[in-house]
Amino acid sequence: MTGFDFPPPAMPPGVDGLRAEVREFVADSQAAEGWRADSDFGSDWSASFSRALGARGWIGMTWPRQYGGHERSALERYVVIEELLAAGAPVYAHWVADRQSGPLLLRFGSEAQRRAILPRIAAGACYFAIGMSEPDSGSDLASVRTRAVRTGEGWRIDGTKVWTSNAHRSHYMIALCRTGPAGDSRHEGLSQFLIDLEGDGVRVSPIVNLAGKHDFNECVFEDVTIPADRLIGEEGDGWRQVTGELALERSGPERILSTFHLLAALVHAAGPEPEPRLAEAIGRLTAELYALRAMSLAVAGQLERGALPEVEAAIVKDMGTRFEAEVAETLRRALPLEPVSGDGGTANAPSLEAALGATLLGLPSFTLRGGTNEILRSIIARGLGVR
Numbered sequence: 291m292t293g294f295d296f297p298p299p300a301m302p303p304g305v306d307g308l309r310a311e312v313r314e315f316v317a318d319s320q321a322a323e324g325w326r327a328d329s330d331f332g333s334d335w336s337a338s339f340s341r342a343l344g345a346r347g348w349i350g351m352t353w354p355r356q357y358g359g360h361e362r363s364a365l366e367r368y369v370v371i372e373e374l375l376a377a378g379a380p381v382y383a384h385w386v387a388d389r390q391s392g393p394l395l396l397r398f399g400s401e402a403q404r405r406a407i408l409p410r411i412a413a414g415a416c417y418f419a420i421g422m423s424e425p426d427s428g429s430d431l432a433s434v435r436t437r438a439v440r441t442g443e444g445w446r447i448d449g450t451k452v453w454t455s456n457a458h459r460s461h462y463m464i465a466l467c468r469t470g471p472a473g474d475s476r477h478e479g480l481s482q483f484l485i486d487l488e489g490d491g492v493r494v495s496p497i498v499n500l501a502g503k504h505d506f507n508e509c510v511f512e513d514v515t516i517p518a519d520r521l522i523g524e525e526g527d528g529w530r531q532v533t534g535e536l537a538l539e540r541s542g543p544e545r546i547l548s549t550f551h552l553l554a555a556l557v558h559a560a561g562p563e564p565e566p567r568l569a570e571a572i573g574r575l576t577a578e579l580y581a582l583r584a585m586s587l588a589v590a591g592q593l594e595r596g597a598l599p600e601v602e603a604a605i606v607k608d609m610g611t612r613f614e615a616e617v618a619e620t621l622r623r624a625l626p627l628e629p630v631s632g633d634g635g636t637a638n639a640p641s642l643e644a645a646l647g648a649t650l651l652g653l654p655s656f657t658l659r660g661g662t663n664e665i666l667r668s669i670i671a672r673g674l675g676v677r
């Protein structure tokens with residue numbers, strides 16, 4: 291069957307209470323720790339915040355208890371992460387591990403891998419980097435050239451990964467490597483490995499981004515030997531595994547809320563009786579956000595039922611990241627302010643000029659990280675049967 295479906299999920303009982311709990315937790319945390327609110331999930335890294343969140347049971351929420359999880363539903367998890375993002379909490383440290391590395395290990399990892407790692411992630415104490423992109427391989431992941439070769443005791447890894455967010459402050463990377471011939475489909479012969487980023491032969495060097503921040507890195511692997519039990523899932527099954535991981539990466543509220551703090555600021559600046567042009571802009575953005583949220587929630591509902599809605603996730607990310615840019619652009623046109631880069635405002639809240647400045651520098655990356663919009667559209671076209 292071709293097409294897509296966004297069935298509205300039935301929210302589990304008690305989510306309003308959960309939402310209120312998260313709001314209170316976040317407000318207390320900000321008052322105590324003084325972090326600067328920014329709804330872009332990649333804006334701020336705080337190990338102490340991640341640990342506190344883990345202690346509340348809000349990381350690994352859906353995982354079985356035996357692995358440190360809490361057996362809550364994907365929709366309850368959605369409510370928690372939506373609240374964290376809307377409040378601009380510093381979620382970056384545990385984000386990738388909670389969103390995709392943990393679920394990947396739960397689905398494909400060995401029992402030993404699950405027992406060793408999932409409880410640490412759920413405690414907010416173990417962080418992951420994604421090792422997909424390479425210098426000559428970004429959109430076309432099937433062309434990765436990092437090789438893993440069997441040795442007597444395990445595997446030897448050689449190659450280079452780029453744009454690896456947070457590899458300099460994460461414990462592990464899950465790396466997609468070539469372990470055999472690509473075959474006619476080009477999707478054979480790929481496998482995923484758990485690599486210790488502190489291990490011998492691993493060299494992590496910074497790549498400073500447009501905003502002057504060190505978030506991503508180049509990771510060079512030279513004769514890195516890892517034990518046999520670091521293979522994740524089946525040898526040669528990497529393509530199927532990585533595709534499933536990407537569905538988790540693309541559909542969450544972080545793909546529609548990166549500029550939510552600017553939208554909230556726009557509403558605040560407009561006041562209770564905004565002039566008609568501003569009221570129209572706010573109304574349009576709010577309606578778009580409402581629809582996108584319904585779509586993103588529908589994907590969470592499908593994930594809850596065990597499906598991996600790749601096409602729907604691609605649609606959410608394509609439309610969501612364009613919406614994020616539209617919010618910044620609307621704010622820039624609507625209000626008489628000059629974006630500035632660097633600090634500005636109070637300890638807890640950047641000035642609107644500083645928030646807009648930071649967003650404008652980060653904006654080009656929103657439609658790239660997690661797969662470009664052109665690639666997402668080709669996934670959607672295939673899903674619709676028109677390609």
Ligand SMILES: Cc1cc2nc3c(=O)[nH]c(=O)nc-3n(C[C@H](O)[C@H](O)[C@H](O)COP(=O)(O)OP(=O)(O)OC[C@H]3O[C@@H](n4cnc5c(N)ncnc54)[C@H](O)[C@@H]3O)c2cc1C
Pocket residue numbers: 419420421422423424426427428429430452453454455456506655656658659660661662663664665668
């Ligand atoms: C902030 C940020 C964080 C990132 N973090 C990570 C990370 O942690 N781990 C990781 O592995 N990667 C990460 N990436 C890399 C990201 O996944 C890649 O940048 C992305 O997949 C695109 O790959 P590329 O940069 O090699 O561009 P290319 O693949 O070279 O693409 C260049 C341009 O050509 C277009 N294009 C390419 N192929 C086609 C096609 N078949 N049809 C139409 N158009 C096409 C693309 O859409 C793009 O506009 C990150 C990127 C950013 C911006």
